[in-house]
Each structure stands twice: as C-alpha cells, then as structure tokens.
Amino acid sequence: MLQVLQFSKYQGLGNDFLLLDGRSLGDSEDAFGLTQERVRRLCDRRFGVGGDGVILALPPREGGELRMRIFNADGTEPEMCGNGIRCLARFLADSDGDIAPRQWEVETLAGRIVPALAEDGRIRVDMGAPFLTPETIPTALDVGVEGLPVGVLEVLGQPLAVAAAGMGNPHAVVPVDDVAAIDLDTLGAALEVHEAFPARTNVHFVEVIAPDHLVMRVWERGAGPTLACGTGACATLVACHLLGLADRQARLDLPGGPLEIDWDEASGHVFMTGPAEAVFDGVVAPSLFGDSAEAPVASEATPPALSESAPVPAGIDCATLCVNGCVRPEACASADARARVTALLEDRSLDDLVALAGESLESRTRGRLCRDEPATP
Numbered sequence: 001m002l003q004v005l006q007f008s009k010y011q012g013l014g015n016d017f018l019l020l021d022g023r024s025l026g027d028s029e030d031a032f033g034l035t036q037e038r039v040r041r042l043c044d045r046r047f048g049v050g051g052d053g054v055i056l057a058l059p060p061r062e063g064g065e066l067r068m069r070i071f072n073a074d075g076t077e078p079e080m081c082g083n084g085i086r087c088l089a090r091f092l093a094d095s096d097g098d099i100a101p102r103q104w105e106v107e108t109l110a111g112r113i114v115p116a117l118a119e120d121g122r123i124r125v126d127m128g129a130p131f132l133t134p135e136t137i138p139t140a141l142d143v144g145v146e147g148l149p150v151g152v153l154e155v156l157g158q159p160l161a162v163a164a165a166g167m168g169n170p171h172a173v174v175p176v177d178d179v180a181a182i183d184l185d186t187l188g189a190a191l192e193v194h195e196a197f198p199a200r201t202n203v204h205f206v207e208v209i210a211p212d213h214l215v216m217r218v219w220e221r222g223a224g225p226t227l228a229c230g231t232g233a234c235a236t237l238v239a240c241h242l243l244g245l246a247d248r249q250a251r252l253d254l255p256g257g258p259l260e261i262d263w264d265e266a267s268g269h270v271f272m273t274g275p276a277e278a279v280f281d282g283v284v285a286p287s288l289f290g291d292s293a294e295a296p297v298a299s300e301a302t303p304p305a306l307s308e309s310a311p312v313p314a315g316i317d318c319a320t321l322c323v324n325g326c327v328r329p330e331a332c333a334s335a336d337a338r339a340r341v342t343a344l345l346e347d348r349s350l351d352d353l354v355a356l357a358g359e360s361l362e363s364r365t366r367g368r369l370c371r372d373e374p375a376t377p
Helices: 037-044 082-096 184-192 230-242 335-347 350-372
Strands: 004-011 015-021 052-056 067-072 106-108 111-117 123-126 149-155 158-166 170-175 202-210 212-222 224-226 248-255 257-263 270-274 275-285
Touching: 004 082, 015 082, 067 082, 082 106, 082 111, 082 123, 082 149, 082 230, 082 270, 082 275, 106 248, 149 184, 149 202, 149 350, 158 230, 158 335, 184 202, 184 212, 184 224, 184 270, 202 230, 230 248, 230 257, 230 270
Parallel strands: 015 052, 067 106, 170 202, 212 248
Antiparallel strands: 004 015, 004 275, 052 067, 106 111, 111 123, 123 270, 149 158, 158 170, 202 212, 212 224, 248 257, 257 270
8 A cells, every 4th residue: 555654844953853743643643654664764864854853743642732752763762852842833833823822732751741832933842840860860870969860981981970860861961171072973872872871861062151151062862963952952951050060041052053941940840942943845755665665564574663662551552552463353443544544545546645745735835934924014
C-alpha cells in the first residue's frame, strides 16, 4: 500500500524538525508507518528531508489539549525537547489560524508542558520545575552543597567538573573558560555515554560572560552537535545559578541564536522564550522508504516499530502492540480507523493523494503568509 506522508518543517534557532499532524488519527498513530529506520531516513540531510528530529502531534490521553511524541535523528525517543515544543506550538498556530494570546497544554513523556504564543511571535514555554536529585535525572553523581548533583568525571583521560540537572530529560553541564576551544565532537560523544548517566545524557559546555549572559555549545543525546537545545539551555541556567555563576534570569547564546531563560523563584518553574519559524511544507515520496511502501514485516533484520517508553496501564494500545498483527482480532479497537484509511488509499490514485496533500499545504502556506503580512491602515 503506497503511503503519502505530509509534513511541515520548522526550526528553532537552527534546531530543525519535521512536524506530522496526527490529531485526527484517534489512537492509531501507527498509521504514519514510522520505524526507527524510517525516522533515520527522513532526517538524513543528503538522502532524506533532513532534520534533527521528527515530532508527532497526537490526540491527548491525560486531559491535555494534545500529546507530543518526538524522535531524534537516530530514531530514539527522548522525553522532551524545548526547541521542538516551540516549533510544535508555532506549527499548531499556523495550522489552526491561532493568534496571540494562545497557549496549549501538551502532554509529553516529561509531563504536561505549556507553550504560549506571544504578541511578538515568539514562543514562551513553561517548562516546569527542574529535577535536581540523582534518581530523577538520572545520574550516579551525588548531590553537593550547591543543591544539585556534581562531581569530577574522567572523560577520555581528562578530568571534567560536571553538574547534572533534569528537565524531564538528563543534562550534563560543564562550565569552561573558553567554550570555543572545546573539542565538542570528542568530549560530547564520550560524556553522553559516560557510566555516570545510565540513560545517557545531553551535554552542554558553558562559558559565563556575565551573570545574565552565558554562551553554550550543545551535544544532544541521539543527535550529536546541534545549533540549539531548549531543555539544555534551561538546565544550564539552573546549574549555573546553583553553582553561583549566574542570575536566575539570563540570556543564553547558542550557536543558532539566543534564548531567554527565567527560573522563577516564586513558582520554581523554568520559563524559556525564543523563536520558532516555518521552513517549508512537503510530501515524502514513498520511494524514500524503499521499493515497497508496505508496512515492514518484523524480523531480525527489520527495525522495530516505534513504541511508547511506558505502556498505557489500561486497555490495549494498538499504536504499539498491533504492529505485527492484531492481538485482539475479535474486537479490534482500531478496525474502523484502519478501514477508513484503507478505503481512502484504495479509492484514490497516488497522483490524487499528492494533489490532496498539496491543496492542504497550499492552504496552510497562504494562511501563514496572510498572518505575516502587515495590516493595512
């Protein structure tokens, strides 16, 4: 069965993502047909579309407005991504024609996150409170007098003073005198998989210019060097403040541009403000995924279908359990949705499906252009 995959590409400070809108899919997110290998192909910058990750906008499960799943360029699923959720918010506003003030309650593996569209077009995100205990990050480092896990780790024979903080995902923060002189590719890759971080970690080298101005470089878990990391900027500000190096509010310069981070003393929440911009809309050719666009058959040589990090306690999650054959054929929970998708694909030619997707993309693009045009007096 040929599958036409419609996407929008967005970037936040050069951290770029492919956005897929599955809010109307019910709980059948496997209709995208994504596997770890397919995510890698999509994100390949020479043979695919290119991106730091893929983001799915999905129906909520826990009372939020929608649910976000994000996959790194290597196909792994992180708990959260600050730049990614800003791009998701901008994508939602563009798709639905929303204007400021507007906010969304988004369910993520790191809990409920609330991005808001500001009047200047930037996205301000309530990232929640940071995690500062070893078991919640997780890390094997012990909590120091500073109030967060700290220690000196040997990385490739070099001692590094490291602080750890979590924003729903793990971060290692390394203050340095000259961030530009750091061998990011070597040290970042080694520290990501250091035994002190059992779930691996994002790595951030930071130089303090002033208490309200930091400069950092990013090595993202599962993606490598990136131009920006929103959760990393939040964790870096928190760590630097507790280490006595920074104020509670500061500008953090990343290779892709600046973010404003505010660790609110009253609520304990970290707020991140920064841009997110549309790049282009498109349709993926089925040939990108190989000669056959049929759903892959599980084997030792076939990548497993993407799965949730934790099972849903009640009922059967067809999006993750039924990829290799229905486990409850006598009462399949997603039979109706599958039948509708099958009927649509069988009744239309590939050219028809591409044209249908193109009309939707054109409508979204026109809406975005109208939004950005200055009002005439």
